[in-house]
Amino acid sequence: IIYDGDDAFISNCIESACLSHKAIAWSRTDSDAPLYIEKIEKKEKGTVILCTLLGLTQKYVIPFTDDASIENVIHCLAVMLYLKPTSVNDANKFARLEPVAMRLDVKQGINNCMLINDTYNSDINSLDIALDFQQSRHVDKNLKCTLILSDILQSGTLPKSLYKKVADLVRRKNIDRIIGIGRDLKEYGSAFDIEKEFYLSTDEFLKSPTFKKFKDELILIKGSRHFHFERISELLEKKVHETILEVNLDAVVHNFNYYRSKLKPETKMVCMVKAFGYGAGSYELAKTLQEHRCDYLAVAVADEGAELRKEGISIPIIVMNPEFSSFNVLFENNLEPEIYSFRLLDAMIKETERRGITSYPIHIKIDTGMHRLGFQPDDVPAICERLKEQSGVTARSVFSHLVGSDSSIFDDFTKKQLDTFTQAAAELENGLEYKVIKHILNSAGIERFTDYQMDMVRLGIGLYGVSASGIKGLRNVSTLRTTILQIQHVPAGDSIGYSRRTYVDRDSRIAIIPIGYADGLDRHFSNRGGEVSISGKRCPIVGNICMDACMIDVTDTDAQEGDPVIVFGEELPVNELSDKLKTIPYEILTSVSPRVKRVYYRE
Numbered sequence: 311i312i313y314d315g316d317d318a319f320i321s322n323c324i325e326s327a328c329l330s331h332k333a334i335a336w337s338r339t340d341s342d343a344p345l346y347i348e349k350i351e352k353k354e355k356g357t358v359i360l361c362t363l364l365g366l367t368q369k370y371v372i373p374f375t376d377d378a379s380i381e382n383v384i385h386c387l388a389v390m391l392y393l394k395p396t397s398v399n400d401a402n403k404f405a406r407l408e409p410v411a412m413r414l415d416v417k418q419g420i421n422n423c424m425l426i427n428d429t430y431n432s433d434i435n436s437l438d439i440a441l442d443f444q445q446s447r448h449v450d451k452n453l454k455c456t457l458i459l460s461d462i463l464q465s466g467t468l469p470k471s472l473y474k475k476v477a478d479l480v481r482r483k484n485i486d487r488i489i490g491i492g493r494d495l496k497e498y499g500s501a502f503d504i505e506k507e508f509y510l511s512t513d514e515f516l517k518s519p520t521f522k523k524f525k526d527e528l529i530l531i532k533g534s535r536h537f538h539f540e541r542i543s544e545l546l547e548k549k550v551h552e553t554i555l556e557v558n559l560d561a562v563v564h565n566f567n568y569y570r571s572k573l574k575p576e577t578k579m580v581c582m583v584k585a586f587g588y589g590a591g592s593y594e595l596a597k598t599l600q601e602h603r604c605d606y607l608a609v610a611v612a613d614e615g616a617e618l619r620k621e622g623i624s625i626p627i628i629v630m631n632p633e634f635s636s637f638n639v640l641f642e643n644n645l646e647p648e649i650y651s652f653r654l655l656d657a658m659i660k661e662t663e664r665r666g667i668t669s670y671p672i673h674i675k676i677d678t679g680m681h682r683l684g685f686q687p688d689d690v691p692a693i694c695e696r697l698k699e700q701s702g703v704t705a706r707s708v709f710s711h712l713v714g715s716d717s718s719i720f721d722d723f724t725k726k727q728l729d730t731f732t733q734a735a736a737e738l739e740n741g742l743e744y745k746v747i748k749h750i751l752n753s754a755g756i757e758r759f760t761d762y763q764m765d766m767v768r769l770g771i772g773l774y775g776v777s778a779s780g781i782k783g784l785r786n787v788s789t790l791r792t793t794i795l796q797i798q799h800v801p802a803g804d805s806i807g808y809s810r811r812t813y814v815d816r817d818s819r820i821a822i823i824p825i826g827y828a829d830g831l832d833r834h835f836s837n838r839g840g841e842v843s844i845s846g847k848r849c850p851i852v853g854n855i856c857m858d859a860c861m862i863d864v865t866d867t868d869a870q871e872g873d874p875v876i877v878f879g880e881e882l883p884v885n886e887l888s889d890k891l892k893t894i895p896y897e898i899l900t901s902v903s904p905r906v907k908r909v910y911y912r913e
């Protein structure tokens with residue numbers, strides 16, 4: 311065991327454990343230690359370490375100045391001393407060491423701020439290192455040093471003494487201001503004797519006036535994962551032309567569990583991740599759903615399923631529109647096809663026989679009124695007959711799809727569909743003489759016809775936070791956000807954009823945002839047809855929407871260049887957009903162009 315002999319805790323442990331291992335303690339104080347560190351001298355670009363090993367005094371120059379790197383190098387010296395004493399002479403190699411990629415990157419922030427990000431963990435040791443790093447970056451002395459810190463979780467120390475230590479540390483490292491987030495910091499904030507502010511939650515802080523006022527600061531953002539400080543850093547980062555679709559995976563899980571809570575425990579769930587997960591991105595969602603024990607996934611075409619397999623998704627996957635040309639992809643990736651016609655059924659059986667496969671799972675689709683793909687209910691006897699004379703495929707499930715489960719005006723028709731299906735499914739099961747999973751409900755169906763959950767349900771839009779029947783309790787999943795690139799002052803009477811379709815009738819502040827119809831922002835929102843939200847305030851879209859940008863009227867707000875803009879999300883629901891366009895939320899969600907980067911987060 312090679313260890314820091316000056317660390318009382320480690321030394322005590324090793325001594326009291328009476329280890330049979332060989333122990334090498336290096337030390338900065340004990341000149342009898344096998345590796346004695348005589349002197350550590352930090353220079354501008356490196357550190358000189360003077361030490362005695364094997365009785366010889368040696369000098370090492372390393373290209374780092376932070377305490378953690380210095381300690382790492384000393385450990386390396388001790389290891390070399392033990393393994394290969396001759397190589398200890400290669401002192402010059404140390405000067406050529408390269409820094410390990412730092413988890414703390416420095417980014418340009420808004421209003422001449424610099425940001426140092428560590429939004430993943432927080433403990434007092436890593437805080438020490440991060441503060442050192444911050445000091446080493448404090449080149450422009452006009453910048454104020456600010457620390458945004460979350461509660462330190464699971465420290466094993468009582469909060470009172472913990473935050474006293476933190477306060478000492480922060481004072482020693484010349485921090486000018488602390489912003490503390492969390493219950494403990496708020497309670498023990500009096501320990502700090504510098505400029506300070508405290509908030510209970512990240513949300514509270516994001517809504518505070520302070521958050522809008524960062525200027526000329528070197529900001530270290532350091533918090534436990536749980537506090538989601540990436541939301542802070544994202545908003546403070548200087549945005550380069552970027553429009554993103556932010557996807558809250560915890561909201562997906564919430565919605566999934568919300569529907570599950572409405573069902574009997576034994577009812578299975580298929581999650582529909584077709585069309586790139588309704589635009590939100592199928593892989594991240596599939597992975598999350600797999601972790602939460604969803605029974606099945608469903609995609610539209612075989613290639614979508616193959617992609618999921620490639621990413622390590624192992625739960626069963628149904629392919630809703632299998633192409634005749636894609637059998638190879640199906641079998642190679644263990645994807646289960648929906649079978650909707652005798653032509654497809656025969657081709658599938660032939661293919662399994664050719665490959666020598668038996669009992670390959672298929673899903674029989676019955677058309678009960680949609681008149682899209684599907685067998686007719688009176689095809690059931692013939693289906694049974696065809697299935698019984700072969701062994702290549704097995705009907706794993708039988709299902710149908712409702713045409714108007716979201717609306718009470720179709721309830722009579724829905725009842726008819728439910729009855730027709732119940733009958734056809736029973737007939738199929740009787741004819742086959744084995745159990746087949748029966749399912750018909752989509753999201754709105756689960757909300758409104760829970761009694762017909764049968765063996766399984768198919769959850770689609772509800773998973774993505776949109777209730778077709780208007781129930782409360784779902785959480786918003788996707789937020790389409792962008793940022794203000796420029797603000798122009800346009801005098802009254804001037805026109806905005808192509809073809810002069812909007813004139814302003816007062817002196818106006820017009821903001822330009824980098825999202826256009828090529829990103830999926832429907833051009834019908836042009837000329838005050840649609841709105842975006844800036845800090846909770848609605849701003850109309852003015853002028854014709856361009857391919858990659860559009861203009862919005864921010865005259866009635868104090869919006870600034872660089873401010874975030876929400877196109878849809880919690881404060882501007884997708885439903886509202888689809889209503890304006892006389893379409894459905896599905897189309898808005900799936901229209902967000904693939905060039906818009908998807909960013910996933912958990913809370």
Ligand SMILES: *Cc1c(COP(=O)(O)O)cnc(C)c1O
Nearest residue numbers: 582711752753754768769770771
């Ligand atoms: C898309 C789809 C669903 C999910 O519908 P939602 O209205 O989004 O819940 C269910 N079943 C089938 C066959 C589908 O194609």
